[in-house]
Amino acid sequence: MQDPVRALSRVLILSLALALCGCSPRFSLMGQAGQDPLKQYDLEGKGRGKVLALWVTGFIGAGSRQGLLGSRPGALQEAAAVLRKAREDREIKALVLFVDSPGGTVAGSDLLLGEIEAFKAATGAKVVAQALTVCASGGYYAALGADEIQALPSSLVGSVGTVFITPKLAGLMGKIGVEAEVAKSGDLKDMGSPFRPSTEEERRLAAELTEQLNRGFLALLDARRSLAPAARAEVARAGVYSGSRALELGLVDRLGHPADAVARARTLAGLPPDARLVAYRRQKVHDDTLYNTATADYGADAPRSLVPDLSSMGLPLEAGCYYLWPQALPGGGR
Numbered sequence: 496m497q498d499p500v501r502a503l504s505r506v507l508i509l510s511l512a513l514a515l516c517g518c519s520p521r522f523s524l525m526g527q528a529g530q531d532p533l534k535q536y537d538l539e540g541k542g543r544g545k546v547l548a549l550w551v552t553g554f555i556g557a558g559s560r561q562g563l564l565g566s567r568p569g570a571l572q573e574a575a576a577v578l579r580k581a582r583e584d585r586e587i588k589a590l591v592l593f594v595d596s597p598g599g600t601v602a603g604s605d606l607l608l609g610e611i612e613a614f615k616a617a618t619g620a621k622v623v624a625q626a627l628t629v630c631a632s633g634g635y636y637a638a639l640g641a642d643e644i645q646a647l648p649s650s651l652v653g654s655v656g657t658v659f660i661t662p663k664l665a666g667l668m669g670k671i672g673v674e675a676e677v678a679k680s681g682d683l684k685d686m687g688s689p690f691r692p693s694t695e696e697e698r699r700l701a702a703e704l705t706e707q708l709n710r711g712f713l714a715l716l717d718a719r720r721s722l723a724p725a726a727r728a729e730v731a732r733a734g735v736y737s738g739s740r741a742l743e744l745g746l747v748d749r750l751g752h753p754a755d756a757v758a759r760a761r762t763l764a765g766l767p768p769d770a771r772l773v774a775y776r777r778q779k780v781h782d783d784t785l786y787n788t789a790t791a792d793y794g795a796d797a798p799r800s801l802v803p804d805l806s807s808m809g810l811p812l813e814a815g816c817y818y819l820w821p822q823a824l825p826g827g828g829r
Contacts, residue, residue, distance in 0.1 A: 555599030597823030598633025646738030656733025
């Protein structure tokens with residue numbers, strides 16, 4: 496009889512290999528909550544004008560969030576859908592971006608920033624970013640699209656930096672007798688392969704790529720925030736700071752709670768204190784508040800995946816460069 500531990504290990508490696516290769520077989524049950532159209536719902540206020548609440552939570556990538564228990568749109572997908580829908584409403588004069596994210600891929604973070612800036616350009620709306628539990632790396636990168644950034648005293652803010660991550664399975668594969676054969680057209684074609692150790696040249700190239708992309712992150716920081724030289728040097732080390740320390744360094748403009756961010760957005764947009772606070776949902780939520788981060792209940796009716804969302808378990812899906820604080824990933828799927 497086959498050793499059950501060995502068999503389970505092989506299944507895990509197959510799942511990891513499928514994920515790393517971008518393969519995620521799915522099947523659907525009866526309908527999908529994510530296919531419901533976005534509709535606008537009031538959270539509070541009855542006055543003139545509207546403030547839009549938008550949440551960016553978890554890992555920021557260009558694809559869907561998939562797992563053994565279901566699938567739902569990723570942070571970029573949902574934010575882009577909401578922002579493009581909101582452009583049609585001329586009463587929306589401000590946006591509050593609630594960020595609770597350790598970041599994600601470089602491309603995903605950059606695309607999210609682009610969606611925020613496109614919304615501002617199309618509407619002239621003012622934007623306030625509110626850091627929640629974590630506003631790090633790509634999450635903070637997206638927040639730099641706001642006119643002002645606010646944090647809780649207890650928020651974790653920063654990780655302004657870039658990391659090249661290469662998941663490795665070679666050691667585990669060798670222990671259980673699994674191999675991978677690769678035919679390639681050039682010696683660098685499978686750079687970042689999980690099936691073998693990296694060469695010295697590959698590590699050098701990865702470091703150069705990381706540095707190049709990080710210069711872009713720091714250039715954006717310099718363009719959006721006026722940090723003192725000593726603070727700039729400290730932040731460039733990619734540390735993570737409390738909201739209070741982030742204020743001292745100049746990473747955020749003030750400390751406050753979500754209600755304060757909404758009030759500030761109303762003020763910046765010239766709206767009355769009772770201007771409507773609205774959100775887009777795919778399903779109506781009874782007793783809705785700004786602490787509800789999802790547009791829909793992605794539950795039993797969501798499409799299923801045979802490959803777990805490794806990013807939510809602390810494992811990036813693909814080798815590559817990330818604007819990411821990896822240590823916050825296990826809580827990134829909140």
